[in-house]
Amino acid sequence: MKRHLSLLSAILVAAAVTAGGQPPQTTAIRAGGLVDPDTGTVSPNQVILVQAGRITAVGANLPVPEGAEVIDLSKLTVLPGLVDAHNHLALTYKEVPENNVYYLTYVLDSTPLRAIQAVSNGIQMLSAGFTIVRDMGNNGNYADTALRVGIEQGWIPGPTIINSGIIIGSMGGQFSPTPEMAKDHNIVYPEYLDADTPDEIVKAVRQNMLFGAKVIKICADCKPWGYSVNDIKLVVAEAAKAGFKVEAHCQTVEGARRAIDGGVWSIAHDSGMTEENHRLMAEKGVWRAGTETPISLTGHTTKERYDRTVRMLKNAYDLKVPLTFSTDADYWVQGKTRGELAIEFIETWKAAGIPAPAILRAMTTNGYKVSETEKVRGPIKPGLAADLIAVEGNPLENIDALRQVTFVMKDGIVFKRDGIVTPEKFFNAGPVKGWRVR
Numbered sequence: 001m002k003r004h005l006s007l008l009s010a011i012l013v014a015a016a017v018t019a020g021g022q023p024p025q026t027t028a029i030r031a032g033g034l035v036d037p038d039t040g041t042v043s044p045n046q047v048i049l050v051q052a053g054r055i056t057a058v059g060a061n062l063p064v065p066e067g068a069e070v071i072d073l074s075k076l077t078v079l080p081g082l083v084d085a086h087n088h089l090a091l092t093y094k095e096v097p098e099n100n101v102y103y104l105t106y107v108l109d110s111t112p113l114r115a116i117q118a119v120s121n122g123i124q125m126l127s128a129g130f131t132i133v134r135d136m137g138n139n140g141n142y143a144d145t146a147l148r149v150g151i152e153q154g155w156i157p158g159p160t161i162i163n164s165g166i167i168i169g170s171m172g173g174q175f176s177p178t179p180e181m182a183k184d185h186n187i188v189y190p191e192y193l194d195a196d197t198p199d200e201i202v203k204a205v206r207q208n209m210l211f212g213a214k215v216i217k218i219c220a221d222c223k224p225w226g227y228s229v230n231d232i233k234l235v236v237a238e239a240a241k242a243g244f245k246v247e248a249h250c251q252t253v254e255g256a257r258r259a260i261d262g263g264v265w266s267i268a269h270d271s272g273m274t275e276e277n278h279r280l281m282a283e284k285g286v287w288r289a290g291t292e293t294p295i296s297l298t299g300h301t302t303k304e305r306y307d308r309t310v311r312m313l314k315n316a317y318d319l320k321v322p323l324t325f326s327t328d329a330d331y332w333v334q335g336k337t338r339g340e341l342a343i344e345f346i347e348t349w350k351a352a353g354i355p356a357p358a359i360l361r362a363m364t365t366n367g368y369k370v371s372e373t374e375k376v377r378g379p380i381k382p383g384l385a386a387d388l389i390a391v392e393g394n395p396l397e398n399i400d401a402l403r404q405v406t407f408v409m410k411d412g413i414v415f416k417r418d419g420i421v422t423p424e425k426f427f428n429a430g431p432v433k434g435w436r437v438r
């Protein structure tokens, strides 16, 4: 009998393996509170079931299936992962040696070095609770694509990356060359793609799409000539062929106006923001990625700039402009990880008088929408990727609770637990999700 049983179990195991490997392990997360950023509410004592990287069920006191691994977060508040809608993970400028002048970083640091730095920055962002980062250019020669692919193939932990490839702009720049620049004889290679004529604009958009971008980024007004409304419409139309959206870096009021008229998806930075532009953005549903630097980051803003930033963020909120949490935190501040630096930006949102639930929505729901992941990743709902974080306290009452993210799960795998990063399961040598990920 015993022999028969072991034979039977051997057959069952073999059957399960032939049917597609081992039966997927279920993980049951007990959440003391579960935040819904859409409604601004916390539901007590929820159970979240996870299988094969996806959420399968969410509810109060759901029965835990036999054999499930139980993760007890009953003393914590669970919420969906955070989004930074504008960062540059393969760029870290600093006081020494470049005096915080990032043009020098491009010259001094090679793309391979920056790609390695991007891996580290991605891990630091994930540890702080950022499960999605829109990586908007200034990443050397497509280090952002390399980062995204490395994470997607399962070699390294990191946030889901929505990357832009090389920023497309009109002619400009004056550099001393890196090896890449010297070899290819391109003045601002590889930080910007020079594209002045319609043909060049189309080709630049196609190049980025070919080399693994997921969103297109342009400089609308980095030079006095900048892009016209028609130029921007051309970018938007070409990007749309691959279903891609366009973000415009805008530093002037006129540039932002042209970007709005040209039909961009999102606008980066707040220098071009005025009440009139805000009204148009609200009307057209243009996302605002204002990159609101807090005053505490000495040397990265001025009192005057900060006061305007706070005033205009409040204005945008009052006028119901679609707001994202975005940082542009692409520099080193002593004693802070990249993720701790990014979370620092909630200071500006608090200073603008924006209530905690609205700040949290900008950091979650709106982040998924601007990243266009909301149907597959972001919300804690059955069928979606199991990305979630946990904190002590209630971020809907005190947004500073987000400064201490003690638990992080990405794609159903625990990345951080009890405040300690345990990334072993993210390091795979082989094609976990297929070599064809590009």
Ligand SMILES: [Zn+2]
Pocket (backbone or CB within 6 Å): 086, 087, 088, 136, 268, 328
């Ligand atoms: Zn930026």
